[in-house]
Amino acid sequence: MKVRDVFQSVRACPPDANLAEIGHLMWDADCGVIPMVDDAGKPVGIITDRDAFIALSTRNRPATDLKARDVACRDVVTCFADDDVGSVLAKMRTHRVRRLPVQDAEGRLIGILSINDLVLAAKPDRQGKPGEVTFADIALTFKAICAHSAPTGRSGGEAQLVGSGR
Numbered sequence: 001m002k003v004r005d006v007f008q009s010v011r012a013c014p015p016d017a018n019l020a021e022i023g024h025l026m027w028d029a030d031c032g033v034i035p036m037v038d039d040a041g042k043p044v045g046i047i048t049d050r051d052a053f054i055a056l057s058t059r060n061r062p063a064t065d066l067k068a069r070d071v072a073c074r075d076v077v078t079c080f081a082d083d084d085v086g087s088v089l090a091k092m093r094t095h096r097v098r099r100l101p102v103q104d105a106e107g108r109l110i111g112i113l114s115i116n117d118l119v120l121a122a123k124p125d126r127q128g129k130p131g132e133v134t135f136a137d138i139a140l141t142f143k144a145i146c147a148h149s150a151p152t153g154r155s156g157g158e159a160q161l162v163g164s165g166r
Helices: 019-029 049-059 087-097 115-121 135-145
Strands: 032-039 043-047 099-103 108-113
Touching: 019 032, 019 043, 019 049, 032 108, 087 099, 087 108, 087 115, 087 135, 108 115, 115 135
Parallel strands: none
Antiparallel strands: 032 043, 099 108
């Protein structure tokens, strides 16, 4: 199976788009990620709903003041439409990402491949033919993506109530 068989269309933003505009794009497209592209349409960053929320909650500035370039992850992991899905799953596991911008042969953004797309395309393990994605492939990828990171500045093992004055 190739990426071109399962990837979805995607909306993108330029580096000078603000987080309010990006939030509207996410809402309209019912997605949690917007790739940032340069003038040639090549992916140069990626913004998740999590990135936007953390930027807004830690910088104490309005969404209209924060630009994509201020919050986007610049270490973009991508794939190509002709890539084999098995190699893309390995890339997702290695980089612990759920979504990959899909590029054409010239490097321009043409879509996005999410783990959700692959879940929906997966076959039961015993029914999978060579080159198809199986439930086992998906489970291994989720296990790698979802592995716990070392917490930063948080105490482990107990819930914390925020904003209660306690």
